[in-house]
Amino acid sequence: MIIDCHGHQTLTPDSHMEFRAAQLARLENRTLPRPVPERASDDEIREIIENNQLKYIKERGGDITIFSPRASGMQHHVGDAETLIDWSHACNDLIHRVTQLFPDNFIGVGMLPQRPDAPLDDAIAELERCVNELDFVGFNVNPDPSGGKWTAPSLTDRYWYPLYEKLVEHEVPAMIHVSSSCHPTIHATGSFYIAADTNAFMQFIQGDLFKDFPDLKLIIPHGGGAVPYHWGRYRGLADMLKQPPLDGHVMQNVYFDTCVYHQPGIDLLFRVIDVENILFGSEMVGAVRGIDPETGHHFDDTKRYIDALDIPAEHKAKVFEGNARRVYPRLDRLLKARGK
Amino acid sequence: MIIDCHGHQTLTPDSHMEFRAAQLARLENRTLPRPVPERASDDEIREIIENNQLKYIKERGGDITIFSPRASGMQHHVGDAETLIDWSHACNDLIHRVTQLFPDNFIGVGMLPQRPDAPLDDAIAELERCVNELDFVGFNVNPDPSGGKWTAPSLTDRYWYPLYEKLVEHEVPAMIHVSSSCHPTIHATGSFYIAADTNAFMQFIQGDLFKDFPDLKLIIPHGGGAVPYHWGRYRGLADMLKQPPLDGHVMQNVYFDTCVYHQPGIDLLFRVIDVENILFGSEMVGAVRGIDPETGHHFDDTKRYIDALDIPAEHKAKVFEGNARRVYPRLDRLLKARGK
Numbered sequence: 158m159i160i161d162c163h164g165h166q167t168l169t170p171d172s173h174m175e176f177r178a179a180q181l182a183r184l185e186n187r188t189l190p191r192p193v194p195e196r197a198s199d200d201e202i203r204e205i206i207e208n209n210q211l212k213y214i215k216e217r218g219g220d221i222t223i224f225s226p227r228a229s230g231m232q233h234h235v236g237d238a239e240t241l242i243d244w245s246h247a248c249n250d251l252i253h254r255v256t257q258l259f260p261d262n263f264i265g266v267g268m269l270p271q272r273p274d275a276p277l278d279d280a281i282a283e284l285e286r287c288v289n290e291l292d293f294v295g296f297n298v299n300p301d302p303s304g305g306k307w308t309a310p311s312l313t314d315r316y317w318y319p320l321y322e323k324l325v326e327h328e329v330p331a332m333i334h335v336s337s338s339c340h341p342t343i344h345a346t347g348s349f350y351i352a353a354d355t356n357a358f359m360q361f362i363q364g365d366l367f368k369d370f371p372d373l374k375l376i377i378p379h380g381g382g383a384v385p386y387h388w389g390r391y392r393g394l395a396d397m398l399k400q401p402p403l404d405g406h407v408m409q410n411v412y413f414d415t416c417v418y419h420q421p422g423i424d425l426l427f428r429v430i431d432v433e434n435i436l437f438g439s440e441m442v443g444a445v446r447g448i449d450p451e452t453g454h455h456f457d458d459t460k461r462y463i464d465a466l467d468i469p470a471e472h473k474a475k476v477f478e479g480n481a482r483r484v485y486p487r488l489d490r491l492l493k494a495r496g497k
Numbered sequence: 498m499i500i501d502c503h504g505h506q507t508l509t510p511d512s513h514m515e516f517r518a519a520q521l522a523r524l525e526n527r528t529l530p531r532p533v534p535e536r537a538s539d540d541e542i543r544e545i546i547e548n549n550q551l552k553y554i555k556e557r558g559g560d561i562t563i564f565s566p567r568a569s570g571m572q573h574h575v576g577d578a579e580t581l582i583d584w585s586h587a588c589n590d591l592i593h594r595v596t597q598l599f600p601d602n603f604i605g606v607g608m609l610p611q612r613p614d615a616p617l618d619d620a621i622a623e624l625e626r627c628v629n630e631l632d633f634v635g636f637n638v639n640p641d642p643s644g645g646k647w648t649a650p651s652l653t654d655r656y657w658y659p660l661y662e663k664l665v666e667h668e669v670p671a672m673i674h675v676s677s678s679c680h681p682t683i684h685a686t687g688s689f690y691i692a693a694d695t696n697a698f699m700q701f702i703q704g705d706l707f708k709d710f711p712d713l714k715l716i717i718p719h720g721g722g723a724v725p726y727h728w729g730r731y732r733g734l735a736d737m738l739k740q741p742p743l744d745g746h747v748m749q750n751v752y753f754d755t756c757v758y759h760q761p762g763i764d765l766l767f768r769v770i771d772v773e774n775i776l777f778g779s780e781m782v783g784a785v786r787g788i789d790p791e792t793g794h795h796f797d798d799t800k801r802y803i804d805a806l807d808i809p810a811e812h813k814a815k816v817f818e819g820n821a822r823r824v825y826p827r828l829d830r831l832l833k834a835r836g837k
Contacts, residue, residue, distance in 0.1 A: 305647065307645065307680040307682055307683055310682065311681075311682045342647055342649070342650065342651045342696070342700065343647055343696055344700075344703065346730075346734070347699040347702065347703075347730070347731070347734045348692070348695055348696040348699040351695055351727065352688070352691075352692035352695065355688055355691055356682070356684075356688040359688040360682065360684075362687065363684065379727070379730075380726065383695065383723035385726065385762075386720065386723060386725065386726035386757065386762050387691065387720070387757060387758070387762060388761070388762065389757065389758030389762060389785075389796050390686075390719075390757070390784065390785055390796070392758075392789065392796070393758055393784075393785030393786075393796035393797075394684075394687045394784070394785060396787040397785060397787055417726065418727070418729030418730045418732075418733055419728050419729025419732075419769075421728070421765055421769050422727060422728065422765070422769075424765075425761055425762070425764075425765045429759075429761050429762075444733075444734070445730055445733030445734060445736075447733055447736045447737055449729065449732065449733065456732070456733035
């Protein structure tokens with residue numbers, strides 16, 4: 158089985174974006190009514206998925222995508238608490254409908270209403286709702302809900318502990334994933350995402366988070382940002398900061414996906430990072446949608462790069478399936494309940 | 498000859514840091530006198546260099562380091578124009594003294610007094626002084642003088658053009674290098690530097706800078722940030738943004754150094770990036786100072802990784818010497834004048 162741990166709902170029914178537009182309009186004019194999302198038809202949702210994500214899953218030989226709301230659309234830095242809670246509900250409910258329409262191909266992961274510089278109560282309430290009512294198996298946690306102002310405490314700070322306690326309690330991992338960038342000079346998918354991935358890893362080096370949460374599982378997407386390429390820098394910085402070696406200090410709890418869009422990058426990832434810490438991911442349909450003229454295949458068809466690796470079949474099976482079932486225990490139980 | 502394009506004066510005479518402390522004290526208390534740097538003795542400067550950078554150059558088989566003020570110490574975001582100009586003068590003058598004391602081993606590169614959200618006149622004046630009076634061959638340009646607030650226009654914006662015109666006029670390249678981070682949650686050498694490197698590259702993709710400045714030469718340090726690891730992402734983003742392929746659009750003018758502290762990272766760099774675009778660099782004595790327990794050698798002894806590459810000797814010669822002489826024409830002329 159091929160499990161893609163990193164897919165976003167980048168294409169949505171018109172009514173969803175109309176709801177968002179109404180929300181943004183109300184932020185400008187508070188006399189407007191609080192918008193309520195109009196329910197898209199099953200057919201509309203089905204058609205979008207079948208012509209995009211599901212089409213590519215089938216073409217590329219995949220099975221299940223761990224599916225979450227569009228990352229750049231989370232926009233935690235936009236609006237007030239009510240706006241953000243309503244938006245999170247709408248986005249997560251739409252993910253849930255995809256998982257109901259295509260239970261064999263999509264499993265839900267949620268966004269959380271993390272308002273910048275506010276406690277995490279709203280996020281925790283939505284986490285509980287998504288786990289208990291929508292059968293979600295994980296969450297995207299934004300390390301910088303300010304959208305590039307970096308006002309949040311380090312991911313190793315006690316500010317985050319109430320959220321981590323809930324993640325551990327419900328056995329749901331979190332992917333550390335920022336949203337859009339508030340700086341016009343910082344491109345979201347070309348710069349901000351990669352910087353935030355790298356920064357999360359550096360914060361983990363500096364702190365001692367996993368001593369307090371030995372069962373917390375965190376995924377750093379986009380191949381771990383810059384980390385595998387600069388693995389020697391991070392090993393050396395841990396040493397300079399008198400922190401333990403990375404394998405015990407960080408890598409018992411942190412996983413990288415394979416959203417790296419060329420063979421040499423994937424080769425490096427597998428050369429440097431233990432296979433137990435790598436989860437198959439493609440971010441499809443996402444940041445990079447075109448066809449690589451050098452290969453004739455989509456840049457984000459990352460399965461091809463892994464297929465081409467000269468590693469044992471059981472290692473590939475871990476990356477495609479086994480590791481995901483271990484990191485997402487609720488996914489594993491759902492699959493087992495279906496006899497898979 | 499082995500030319501290291503990336504060395505900072507990370508260790509300085511006491512009087513230099515006392516001058517800085519007096520500057521910072523005056524920012525708190527404007528009744529204090531404007532500090533004047535006390536001249537360190539030749540012996541003090543010589544001893545620090547001989548026991549650190551020069552010792553390692555000799556141990557590792559190097560020759561010349563292109564030497565600039567400590568990057569994290571530039572702190573463009575601290576203080577007013579006068580403070581920043583005085584600090585730039587002091588730092589650059591100290592670099593000049595090293596180049597006078599050790600002309601065979603150090604060539605000067607300057608920092609510039611780039612105040613956040615101010616025109617570049619002070620920077621240009623210092624550039625002229627350094628070229629005309631101190632024989633400097635290049636400059637460090639900070640793409641974010643705000644220290645992490647990212648208030649500066651994109652590097653492709655016309656804001657920077659007066660500085661680029663001077664760089665081209667004097668045939669001096671610039672290394673794009675941020676200073677310390679104002680965010681406690683963003684580690685300078687472990688996160689901010691790498692993010693800024695990557696961001697510069699993404700800005701070059703989005704803009705059309707090198708159409709206007711075909712002779713401008715810019716070095717992105719730390720192995721190009723995350724760029725080589727995510728080379729497919731950047732090729733794909735250029736395609737999505739309807740920009741030309743990277744080789745013509747960016748890579749006629751942009752160079753990466755080899756400050757990547759492990760063999761797999763260096764292997765990737767050389768696999769992905771044309772050898773014409775790679776300059777030997779170590780950042781020694783810099784961000785990562787320890788010995789890698791896996792190799793028994795310093796993490797930042799990057800010459801060893803290049804020595805170990807299975808590439809033609811003439812490619813190594815380009816990376817160690819030829820490319821630097823091409824990118825830094827003033828260095829080439831200085832060397833030729835000395836019969837080298």
